[in-house]
Amino acid sequence: MFEWSEEHDMMRTAVRQFIEKEIVPELDAFEHEGRPPYDALRKMFSTFGIDAAARAGFAKRIRREAAAEESAPGATANDRDDDLDLDLGEGGRSDPAMTLIPTIELSRYCPGMVTALGVSVGLTSAAINAKGTLAQRQRWVPDLLSLTMIGAWAITEPGSGSDAFGSMVSTARRDGDEYVLNGSKTFITNGPYADTIVFICKLDEGNRPAERKVLSFVLDKGMPGLEQSKPLRKMGMHSSPTGELFLTDVRAGRDRLIGETEDVAAGGREGAKATFAQERVGVAGMALGIIERCLELSVEYAKERVQFGRPIGDFQLIQDKLARMEVARLNVNNLVFRYIEMTQAGKHLSLAEASALKLYSARAASEVAMEAVQLFGGNGYMSEFRVEQLARDAKVLQIYAGTDEIQITHIAKDLLRR
């Protein structure tokens, strides 16, 4: 794959038109006035039939698994693919571009919206879908996939970031048939507004924290003892509400324990790691959108901005910036194409490959966006020219979904294991 297909281009054009008409005029409200992004995202989903396609895709998957289970009992439980397909009916085949295109297009203007969307539709639903029981999946996943409900995936704590499991202090204690949950989570995307929260914690059986099993629970907004903070103020991604969660003796039945088992392999670390790989690919899509837009704006500005009697694009130092941005765009675009083609061929990225893709794309997006600010000079520092926002937004791509440093360790571990 070296270019978008005809259908992909039709989707890109349609989604871009929608975003430029429905979201761009309201950008300041999302970026600076605290308007939550969910209604705009829901409108995008219903406009393009993504909500209905996601529900249909989920139903089809459940049927397929039921049929497979009948012919080979037990086979699907441990081999469940957590990528979620859109069902586009006759002639529509599974294509990861369907989710990447909205990601890329939204990121050209409003990467925060992708963060809010991706955490709800991607992370939260995938966490439940990959390891949940059939009843749990049917209870929560279709509503998350269609944005009927907004999801949050709560792993990070004030004292645990990259060392998510090692330093985790949130706990679940058995109490009769139920669990009692306690702890606080921070930097939780959609935290302030989420309807459905996947809460990751450790089972406290009186043993040392390092020996505790990691469990995931699904919580609903409004459960007694669950407090969702107001949005936190942050550097960028202002259209993505980020908050804290405080749990004080929240009682959760076994029906809320993902997988309804305390078996670690089924419920905890493995589930979270499978979710990481998917998340990293999404970041590459966001990086591509940011890079594309910064490059377009920079080329336009280099042609129009006149200094010393000629367009600044005539100066070689400006040309150097543009050329570097184009190299980054080509590389990230190719990584995204490679992922699409691999997925279409039924192959999966390893965690190390996903890390390499994420590391490169995030760094490239940050560098390109900061160079765009530099190219715009004083104007670049002003919000009006938009590269300022994209530069602030891009930075977090190097931090969330695993910091650059964590990606490097995942890549190196894989190389040294061979």
Next chain:
Amino acid sequence: MGAAKAVIVSDDALRGTDALGTAKVLAAVIKREMPDLILCATESSDGYTGTTPVQLAELLGLPSITFAKSVAVDGSSVKVERQTESGYDEVTAPTPCVVTVTAGVVEPRYPSFKGIMAAKGKPVDQLTVADLGIDAGQVGSAGAGQEVVSVQPAEARQGGEIVVDEGDGHEKIVAFLEQLKVI
């Protein structure tokens, strides 16, 4: 955006076709399909004659309503708000009929992803003039009642005059309007 099929008429014999010739070809295609409602734009963005839709209606023997600013189908009739200089007329016509709509009346829906994926599978018939049973002499330059002998670019618009307000802006405006004999 919901089209079930498309028909394209492509034939060298159509080169130079005028509005009436175009209407004849369209009428021949539409007769094969027998639709309940034929929607046209008001005019093309090249010839701008604005006559093709009504010629089409005449050739098909159907009623036509022009300049619709809204169209509602009710059973076997259409109800149209027809734009006029002073407002709009409410007009109804039985189907089948021809309706021309004004620009910006209806915004096309966005295609759904499902629709985009299905689009390639939708049939597109390509027809020639002969397929439609039309004598090639009736269309193209041969059948046209007019001939385009040359095309000239419109004269470029002159740049406007910038008047700086130095406290006498209103006087300059009044003088300008008087010069145009507007006041």
